[in-house]
Amino acid sequence: MNPVLGRGARTLAALTATAGLVLVAGCSSDGDGGSGGATAAGGVELVRGGQLTTCTHLPYPPFQSEVDGKVQGFDVALVDLVAENLGVEQEILDTPFENFKTGAFLNSGECDLAAAGMTITDERRKNVDFSDPYFDATQAVLADKESDITSFAALKGEKVGAQAQTTGEDYAKGQGLDPVSFESSDAVLNGLRTGQVDAVVIDYPVVQGWLKDPANADAFRLAEQVDTGEQYGFSVRKGNTRLLEAIDKALADARADGTYQQIYEKWIGPYDETAASPAAS
Numbered sequence: 001m002n003p004v005l006g007r008g009a010r011t012l013a014a015l016t017a018t019a020g021l022v023l024v025a026g027c028s029s030d031g032d033g034g035s036g037g038a039t040a041a042g043g044v045e046l047v048r049g050g051q052l053t054t055c056t057h058l059p060y061p062p063f064q065s066e067v068d069g070k071v072q073g074f075d076v077a078l079v080d081l082v083a084e085n086l087g088v089e090q091e092i093l094d095t096p097f098e099n100f101k102t103g104a105f106l107n108s109g110e111c112d113l114a115a116a117g118m119t120i121t122d123e124r125r126k127n128v129d130f131s132d133p134y135f136d137a138t139q140a141v142l143a144d145k146e147s148d149i150t151s152f153a154a155l156k157g158e159k160v161g162a163q164a165q166t167t168g169e170d171y172a173k174g175q176g177l178d179p180v181s182f183e184s185s186d187a188v189l190n191g192l193r194t195g196q197v198d199a200v201v202i203d204y205p206v207v208q209g210w211l212k213d214p215a216n217a218d219a220f221r222l223a224e225q226v227d228t229g230e231q232y233g234f235s236v237r238k239g240n241t242r243l244l245e246a247i248d249k250a251l252a253d254a255r256a257d258g259t260y261q262q263i264y265e266k267w268i269g270p271y272d273e274t275a276a277s278p279a280a281s
Contacts, residue, residue, distance in 0.1 A: 040086040044242045047109050052083040052090050055111035057097040060185050061209045062267040063117035064092070074205075074267035075115040078134060079234070081259065082113075082250040097183075098165045103128040106237035113236050113243065117203060119167045120233040129238050131247040133231035139168050140207040141223040142192065143199035151224045152201075161188050161197035171228055172201045192220065199223065205268055 038049030047053055056075070059065035064073040071092050083090040095105055100118055105111045106128060119137060120130045143149035149158060155177055162169035164181040172179045180197050182188045185206055191197045204225050210216045236243050254260035261271050 052088050053111045054092045055095045055105045055114040056116045058094045060117050077263045079115050082247050113234050115234050119230040128235040130233035130235050135232040137230040138204045139226040139228050140204040142207050142220050143223045145221050149199045149223050158198040161191045161200040163188050168201045
């Protein structure tokens with residue numbers, strides 16, 4: 001991303017820029033334990049010079065997934081704004097989702113931040129620091145159109161799927177269900193397609209994205225949207241105050257100048273003013 005772009009050109013850059021992708025199966029740090037490979041604008045220390053390294057877990061559309069061979073999505077576009085302010089480019093590492101609970105790749109110096117459509121929870125706050133919330137999320141129940149499942153309550157006694165290590169899985173378990181765990185959102189949908197489960201519980205924007213495909217819309221229906229009061233945040237290793245401030249500033253600026261709304265409408269759908277609320281959960 002061109003660091004000299006002005007505010008007027010920022011929206012176009014956020015909507016069209018795509019991040020580089022590096023696939024990793026485990027830690028391969030530079031050996032400095034995340035002590036900072038370079039210093040960017042505002043004194044922000046980065047694990048590798050010239051780039052803002054983001055841990056994510058692919059695919060998770062519309063927040064991050066490969067589109068036309070490039071990693072794109074709502075989260076990607078927002079983090080691109082942070083990178084632009086720091087005068088660097090964003091580089092994405094595809095990592096196991098369970099590391100987001102522990103902050104493992106942040107603490108080992110693999111990544112500067114994590115962006116994965118991740119709900120802010122007290123449990124996760126024990127291991128990482130979160131940015132201001134950037135998205136209000138709800139859970140959804142998606143079921144086969146031929147089934148009798150028309151609500152969350154109707155899931156009792158049915159085979160239910162969820163993505164492992166997510167708040168959707170936690171919510172289902174908390175309501176007395178025993179969901180089948182799938183590693184990725186793609187695997188969740190495939191489990192429903194192939195009859196491994198009768199319905200799935202997953203974040204509503206993911207379901208929105210699935211139902212844009214006519215084949216999915218013909219086969220499945222949204223049984224219920226459940227408001228669980230969740231908010232997404234980006235995470236950094238504990239004590240990384242300067243990077244956290246840079247993220248929060250980029251989010252605040254984007255809300256103020258309309259960039260957030262344009263990114264939201266591109267990746268999520270019709271804009272809801274409450275989605276831009278910075279209030280902490």
